[in-house]
Amino acid sequence: MILPSTGDTVTVGTLAACFALLTVKHVLADFVFQTRWMALGKDSRDGWALPLLVHCSVHGLLTTALVGAVVPGLWFLGAVDFAVHIVCDRAKGYAVSRAGLGPEDAWFWWLLGIDQALHHTTDFALSLVMALALAAAA
Secondary structure (H helix, E strand, O other): OOOOOOOOOOOHHHHHHHHHHHHHHHHHHHHHOOOHHHHHHOOOOOOOHHHHHHHHHHHHHHHHHHHHHHOHHHOOHHHHHHHHHHHHHHHHHHHHHHHOOOOOOHHHHHHHHHHHHHHHHHHHHHHHHHHHHHHHHO
16 A cells, blocks of 8 residues: 555544654754755746755655655655645745845745745645554554
8 A cells, every 4th residue: 555545543643743743854954954055046037946956855855764764655755745845946936036026025925935834734744644654554
């Protein structure tokens, strides 16, 4: 079975623990391990591809390691996280660069907030898949 059955139930504690782990991973990848080159480069009008790829690879690798340690059979969720990060971060970067937005613009913060909300929603969905797999294995 690649993904767990949705007929299983999960405990709130298991779901919360999985979500907490992925939230810590997200903070590390976005705020500790993201360099200035990645942060500014991925939102640039030109030359955005490599900084975006490196940044999203950090997310994907950390998620692969974390999920692989908790639910080894779901290691591939790191690739899902990588793909979602590529799409969300590029969409935000495209909008920011095309509109010439910076921290002084309200829309810059709106886009950053939407981007982060989408990432946390992704982390919640990945947490649910992890928790369902743990419940199915119990």
